Amino acid sequence: MFQAITVLAIVILVAIDQAVKLLALEHLSESGSYILIDKFISLTFVKNTGAAFGSFSGYTVVLSIVTAVVLIVGLIYLLSGKIKKNILRIPAVMIISGGLANLIDRVFRGYVIDYIEPLFVDFAVFNFADMLVTVGSFIIIVYLIYDLIKDMKREEKEK
Numbered sequence: 001m002f003q004a005i006t007v008l009a010i011v012i013l014v015a016i017d018q019a020v021k022l023l024a025l026e027h028l029s030e031s032g033s034y035i036l037i038d039k040f041i042s043l044t045f046v047k048n049t050g051a052a053f054g055s056f057s058g059y060t061v062v063l064s065i066v067t068a069v070v071l072i073v074g075l076i077y078l079l080s081g082k083i084k085k086n087i088l089r090i091p092a093v094m095i096i097s098g099g100l101a102n103l104i105d106r107v108f109r110g111y112v113i114d115y116i117e118p119l120f121v122d123f124a125v126f127n128f129a130d131m132l133v134t135v136g137s138f139i140i141i142v143y144l145i146y147d148l149i150k151d152m153k154r155e156e157k158e159k
Helices: 002-028 060-079 086-109 128-158
Strands: 033-037 041-048 112-118
Touching: 002 033, 002 041, 002 060, 002 086, 002 112, 002 128, 060 086, 086 112, 086 128, 112 128
Parallel strands: none
Antiparallel strands: 033 041, 041 112
16 A cells, blocks of 8 residues: 555656646746746746756766666665655655656656746756756655764664
């Protein structure tokens, strides 16, 4: 049951990402940009041939292979049930979903569609899949730091 829910969550998140990217392709590719909230956020169509936030531009094939390997390993690990805590399962689903969604773009389009541009800070244009990977990674990092501190405190009490 856990595996079915996990796969369903991944499929839903990827479908949301791909649907929004199709809307961006259909409605923003011609105009290029649409200010959603003045001086805050814009919808801007960008063809990203690199990785996160445009890094490694032009290495689509290499990025696709590396991403596919990481996704396969992550998915096997996640579906094997080795991740016991939901606080780690949920962000793992987010990371795998985001990685898969962007991999679909790279394989079928040759680039990733980015469309969210923050106007209040000088930052790259990104997409929903990037947000999934970033937030999922952040949650895991915060949890690991918390767990490390908890273990250190427990060791101090034992001494």
